[in-house]
Amino acid sequence: MSHRGAPSRFERPSAVAFLGYAFGIALIFWCLSGAGFSLEKVMTAPPRFADFADRAFPPNLDPKVLTRLGWKMVETLQIAVAGAVIGVILSLPVALLAARGLIAGPWVNQITRVTLGFIRAVPDIAWALVFVVAVGLGPFAGMLAIVIDTIGFCGRFFADDMEGTDKGPAESLTATGARKIDVVACATIPAAMPAFVSTALYALEKAVRSSTILGLVGAGGIGIELKVGFDLFDYPTAMTVILMIAVVVIGIEQLSGYARKQIIGEQR
Numbered sequence: 001m002s003h004r005g006a007p008s009r010f011e012r013p014s015a016v017a018f019l020g021y022a023f024g025i026a027l028i029f030w031c032l033s034g035a036g037f038s039l040e041k042v043m044t045a046p047p048r049f050a051d052f053a054d055r056a057f058p059p060n061l062d063p064k065v066l067t068r069l070g071w072k073m074v075e076t077l078q079i080a081v082a083g084a085v086i087g088v089i090l091s092l093p094v095a096l097l098a099a100r101g102l103i104a105g106p107w108v109n110q111i112t113r114v115t116l117g118f119i120r121a122v123p124d125i126a127w128a129l130v131f132v133v134a135v136g137l138g139p140f141a142g143m144l145a146i147v148i149d150t151i152g153f154c155g156r157f158f159a160d161d162m163e164g165t166d167k168g169p170a171e172s173l174t175a176t177g178a179r180k181i182d183v184v185a186c187a188t189i190p191a192a193m194p195a196f197v198s199t200a201l202y203a204l205e206k207a208v209r210s211s212t213i214l215g216l217v218g219a220g221g222i223g224i225e226l227k228v229g230f231d232l233f234d235y236p237t238a239m240t241v242i243l244m245i246a247v248v249v250i251g252i253e254q255l256s257g258y259a260r261k262q263i264i265g266e267q268r
Helices: 015-034 039-056 063-098 106-121 124-135 139-163 167-175 180-211 223-231 235-267
Strands: none
Touching: 039 235, 063 106, 063 139, 063 180, 063 223, 063 235, 106 139, 124 139, 139 180, 167 180, 180 235, 223 235
């Protein structure tokens, strides 16, 4: 009866690797220090959270409050859907400029990609602040913030989706003398359409989550109700808002996931 040998030990790291590990560990501790990590605060947090939960439950279920919050949630969904739809539509021409080897040259591709990277680097709540200054308080500023955020998200992924399509049909059309724009319209975009729809659904999920907090900076939606609830120490109402946000966001994610499964099933 054969016996397996003892498991091999980890290889001894080289001096360079050891220094790298040590630097990584030191970096983590440095970041924890900068983030204000405190074991004392960790230990005292549960009682404080329990006190908040005790004051927040039961949630405020007053019909008048629910009606007001319900309309604010409807406004939040309007911001998210309108912003996501407009952003997805505008993302397609932007993605055509960002996708390599389609209709634009390398310089245009690079400039467009850098611009999309900049848009993604700026948080959606910062875009909301910018548009609050530009167009004033209200849901329109929030919708514009969602539009820009969606362009940054979908523009990059749409471009990658088109670059990853099967090049056979496009090359066949090119061989017949078709123009670049015709090749893209007749071969590339149809091939990438299932991926476009999947990415657009992810963008809608992202927009719904983002729109729930844009009200914190005056860009419309239910976020302002959450802020007011905490500012006035009205924790039952704040908890109602939190629960409403959770239900709506989870519901949208479930519907989006179901739609993506249907799309994958049709592809097969």
